[in-house]
Amino acid sequence: MLTDTHQQALVDRIRDIGHAEAIRRFFGLLKELIDIVNLPNGDARLAFTLRKDARSISANVNFFLALRIVKPSRGEVEYWLTIKRSCQEQLSGIQELGFIPLTDRSDYVSVVIGHSDAHLLQNLTIRKCWEDCLPELTETAKRGPHVARHNPDIYEAAENEAFLTDLLRLADDPTLGERSLNGHAVEEPDANYETQPKRPDQPHNLILFGPPGTGKTYALQPYLREPNSSLITFHPSYSYEEFVEGIRPEVVGGQMNYKIRKGIFYKACLSAIQQAGxxxxxxxxxxxxxxxxxxxxKAPAHYLLIDEVNRANVSNVFGELITLLEPDKRLGAANELWVTLPYSQERFSIPVNLYVVATMNTTDRSIALLDIALRRRFAFREMLPDPSVLPVIEGVDLAQLLRTINERIEYLLDRDHQIGHAYLTLVTNHAELCYAFRDRIIPLLQEYFLNDWPKIQLVLGDNPLWGKDPELRLIWVRKKYTNAAATKLFGELPDSLDEVVTYEVNPHLTAGDFDRVPTDAFVKIYSK
Known part of the structure; x- marks a missing residue:
């Protein structure tokens, strides 16, 4: 029989809550709390407690509630995460959340998340508010001791997964209590999944690539509507330490400490395995x-979405995990592998129900320049401009206009530098078309051609031999400098004897005087 009163009380409370998956999620959060506050089991500032009057398990730091799981008399299991009151406004847009002040005058409030919205436990803003609050709680003056209230087995269950599993089995089957928690292993019954979720019909690792404006980021929107998804945007300074795990400095009590913080990829993998219980x-x-x-x-899919994947050094960001990305090397697959993370020394692997979907702008970097190991592990799906979605606006055939411009760009540069249909999808009248060219398309062409104006004229049909009347051109010749003009300008003839030509964007277009920019200025880009 169980003789340890702490263990028995914890088993009884787990049975009262009656939700094994929620209990596992809570103890996963509790493990993160322990890592962040960095206080040992039994420290006077900690109190992991079981309230006699409520079906709850609580973690308190200096008498401040930091984390709780509770089963109300009516309704579903709830998770309470304490944040600074000043953070509440950042979360006001998430309608599923509730907020409960610790006291009327407290600087802290608890964010209440129902189990049906448990995916919000991985929301980046919520997690940052909670994780930033915990070190602050440890800095307050000691208000203990907590020894009389602290249940050390709650701490042990957060640190020892095997111990937690035994507690859950005992809560599920009280007859097992006749055996010691550290005794013979007991076979865990299979989880009862009522239905098997449909897996997405796509590769586990997918990159959507193409020129700008072809709808790559828009294609991520259906994934974001899924309850289990995470989004990150790469940038040139993004690193392994931010993506997987790294050591971050923190000032606690006036002293510098270094804590291991988990990155979004680690948290996405954790969320994915939590879908399996x-x-x-x-x-x-x-x-x-x-x-x-x-x-x-059988677990539902979790999606990690990476926008602008090629803007970071992908080999450095993924590090040794590049091998684990292969579908057959993932947890739950035929040839599953795991590695030991360099900072925490934890074992780590990627679950089979995690799907990585990334976008890549080919004007930033060609696929050919990506690390060959990455290219082998990702499937690539090209997204090209789709002129067919564009209408005719006030006599201008936007579809033919885009086709002609892109054909000229592909001839002069390559297909990776075409212009996507998104640059024109919101155009509904002549003024908006002028705005699109002035503010987006012409600046993009200047970037593509490094201000080589004769080539920009070729793309827009403004070159003399195309036959546009001068007043219809979008790129004007401002001045041609003959030898005589150059001598008049400088007082002598410069070393360069070549004829110099300067250019400007149509002044009416630049000034926003769109009534003086004829419709034919656009029609005659594609029609002589």
Whole structure:
């Protein structure tokens, strides 16, 4: 029989809450809290408690509630995460959240998340507010001791996945209490999944690539509507430490400490395995392979969306995890592998129900320049301009206009520098067409051709031999400098004897005087 009163009380409370998946999620959060506050089991500033009058498990830091799981008398299981009151406004747009002040005058409030909205536990803003609040709680003056109230087995269950699993089994089957928690292993019954979710019909690792304005980021919107998704945008200084895990300095009590912080990729993998009923990655890795494969194959998909993937040094960002991206090397697959992370020394792997979908602008970098190891592990889907979605606006055939411009760009440069249909999809009248060319298309052409104005004229049909009347051109010749004109300008003839020509964008277009920019200025780009 169980004789440890702490263990028995914890088992009884887990049974009261009656939701194994929610309990695992809570203890996963509690493990993160322990890592952040960096206080040992039994420290006077900690109190991991079970309230007698409520079906809840709470983590308190200096008598401030920091984290709680509670099963109300009516309704679903709830997670309470404490944040600074000043953070509440940042979360006001998330309608699913509730807020409960710790006290009327407290600087802190609890964010309340129902289990049906548990995906919000991985919301980046919520997590940052919570994680930033925890070190502040440890800096307040000690208000303990907590020893009389602290249940050390709650701390142990957060640190030891096998111990937590035994507690859950005991809560589920009280007859197992006749055996010691550290005794013989007990087979865990298979999880009861009522339905098997439909897996997406796409590769596990997919990059959408193409010129700007072809709808690559827009194609991520359906994934964002899924409850299980995370979004990140890469940039040139993005690193492995931000993506997977890294050491970050923090000032606590006037002293510099260094804490290991998990990145979005690690958290996405954690969220994915939690869909299978595991609390932590270690819990998943400690399961037997057959059980793990069954659970992960049945679990819903989690999507990690990476916008502008090629703007970062992808090889450095993924590091040693590049091997684990292969579908057959993932947790739950035939040849599953895992590695030991360099900072935390934790075992880590990528679950089979995680899907990575990225976008890549080919004007920034060609696919040919990507690391060959990355290219082998990702499927690539090209997204080209689609002129067919564009209408005729006030006599201007936008579809033919875009086709002609892109054909000329492809001839003069390459297909990676075409202009996407998104540059013209919102155009509904002549003025908006002028805005699109003045503010977006012509500046883009200047960038593409490095201010080589004769080539820009070729793209827009403004070159003399195309036959546009001078007043219809979007790029005007401002002045031609003959030898006589150059001598008059400088007082002598410069070394260069070549004829110099300067250009300008149509002044009426630049000034916003669109009534003086004829419709034919655009029609005659594609029609002589």
């Amino acid at each position: 595991y609390g932590t990655l270690a819990d998943c890795l400690n399961d037997n392979p057959d059980s793990r494969a069954r659970k992960l194959q």
